[in-house]
Amino acid sequence: MFQKILIANRGEIAVRIIRACREMGIKTVAVYSEADRDALHTLLADEAICIGPAPSAESYLNMEQILTACVAMKADAIHSGFGFLSENARFAELCEKCHIRFIGPPAEVIHRMGNKSEARKTMMEAGVPVIPGSKEPVFTVEEGLKTAREVGFPVMIKASSGGGGKGMRVSRSEEDFESNFLNAQMESVKGFSDNTMYIERFVENPRHIEFQILGDRYGNTRRFLRNPRQRRSPGSFGKRWVRRQSARQRRSDMRMREPSSSF
Numbered sequence: 001m002f003q004k005i006l007i008a009n010r011g012e013i014a015v016r017i018i019r020a021c022r023e024m025g026i027k028t029v030a031v032y033s034e035a036d037r038d039a040l041h042t043l044l045a046d047e048a049i050c051i052g053p054a055p056s057a058e059s060y061l062n063m064e065q066i067l068t069a070c071v072a073m074k075a076d077a078i079h080s081g082f083g084f085l086s087e088n089a090r091f092a093e094l095c096e097k098c099h100i101r102f103i104g105p106p107a108e109v110i111h112r113m114g115n116k117s118e119a120r121k122t123m124m125e126a127g128v129p130v131i132p133g134s135k136e137p138v139f140t141v142e143e144g145l146k147t148a149r150e151v152g153f154p155v156m157i158k159a160s161s162g163g164g165g166k167g168m169r170v171s172r173s174e175e176d177f178e179s180n181f182l183n184a185q186m187e188s189v190k191g192f193s194d195n196t197m198y199i200e201r202f203v204e205n206p207r208h209i210e211f212q213i214l215g216d217r218y219g220n221t222r223r224f225l226r227n228p229r230q231r232r233s234p235g236s237f238g239k240r241w242v243r244r245q246s247a248r249q250r251r252s253d254m255r256m257r258e259p260s261s262s263f
Helices: 011-024 040-044 063-072 089-097 107-114 116-125 141-151 174-192
Strands: 004-007 027-033 047-052 077-079 101-103 155-159 168-171 197-201 209-211 213-215 221-223 243-250 253-259
Touching: 004 011, 004 063, 011 027, 011 040, 027 040, 027 063, 047 063, 063 077, 063 089, 089 101, 089 107, 107 116, 116 197, 141 155, 141 174, 141 197, 155 174, 168 174, 174 197
Parallel strands: 004 027, 004 077, 027 047, 077 101
Antiparallel strands: 155 168, 155 197, 209 243, 213 221, 243 253
16 A cells, blocks of 8 residues: 555645545655645645646756656655546656556556557457558658648548647648648647657547446456446546447537437
């Protein structure tokens, strides 16, 4: 059992982790940028430490600062929540080198599945059907346009490390491809410190279906089943239906999920 965990995130997810740790008797360390000094998660945690200026690239995405903070506060492990560094394989590797437990998948798994272009490649090698698109990471407009011509417009330009609708643009012709690619790539660099992109054929009116699976470092794997009519206990979190449908989205970011999906 960990004695103290540093939470490399902010906002609601940091608050949820703090509350879960409190129930388990684990002390918490909150990190914050200069702009978040009085944020709720800094007040709820047992300890808090500043990791840099307001821009995420200089604070919540600054790996060296977060690792330094973890060592300084004598925390046993780092919990990244979701977003920011939670799917960054390099960060997981650095934690291991610093003998800090990273609460999440091993670096190799993150590299294969957290990076979406690498995940596509892994699935294709396993014979799993995927949407037509790039087989290798894309870094330049010229590479992306070549793939777009091969799969046919419209295409979706996506950030390999993206999430929450960030780093995504739809291009419907060669004329608007360059501007959409550069805008998506710039958003990816600002949000995830990664300029790696990939291209997929754009699917009109898709159905987004998810299956919830949980595994641990000991090889135990579980799929989450839940009766949609069953009420959740107060304070519980996480969607536990065998499959769910992203029923409402805003700018490709999920806002509402509908359990169970009929598809």
